[in-house]
Amino acid sequence: MTSIRLDWPYSNVARLTIDNPARRNAITLTMWQTLVRNCGELAVAPARAVILRGVGAAAFSTGADISEFQAFRSDPDAVVAYNRAISSAMDAVRDLPIPVIAQLAGLCVGGGLALAAMADLRVADDTCRFGIPAGKLGIAYRPDWINRIADLIGPAPVAELLLTATMVSAGDAFRWGLVNRLCLPDQLESETERLAVQMGALAPLTHRATKAALAARAGHETRAVAEHLAAACDDSQDYLRGTEAFRNGTKPIFEGN
Known part of the structure; x- marks a missing residue:
């Protein structure tokens, strides 16, 4: 069963896990809605830091689950409602009053990349790949998502990601400033948790x-x-x-x- 899971690896560090490995952690409408609720809970919980990750090493997330588009984006009103649900989840992560670290492995693509950009810090393993294939689907990113990414890496790299729809390496993402820290795959979890615990001890x-x-x-x-x-x-x-x-x-x- 697909889900967004909330657990507490440490007493003051919460963890949100995108759990849909069969579809490379694509996020369903229900999962976007759950993420909003989870963030509402965390905003008033004793969390001092939050880790956002995907299940497994294949993908952080490939964004919205395209298999739902025919059912949930079948007319203009449905498209508006669907997009509003995604935007609400993005805003909820961005607006948490506590630090959020995205733990990135495998693919970080499309809406998954936008979601990672809503975090405060991004830690990736050196095999991670990034891309925005909107042009291959005939859809468009919301302007505020583009602005968020542009604030991190500048307009020129964002233009390259969007206008070419090509994938870039973790090294390129690090040089652009999209990724704060790179590490080996077997160090990703421990490095992310170390940062979360460090921030959790601060004011x-x-x-x-x-x-x-x-x-x-x-x-x-x-x-x-x-x-x-x-x-x-x-x-x-x-x-x-x-x-x-x-x-x-x-x-x-x-x-x-």
């Missing part, structure tokens, strides 16, 4: 303010909200905990208040 209010500032820069949050969250850090107990620990040479324990 969650700082993470929230940082993500709001980046969102304001990208135009999907207001500067006023970002300024408010930054000021809230200065007035927090975690600020006192952090500065006291620094003075004492100890490790701070942040509580998110």
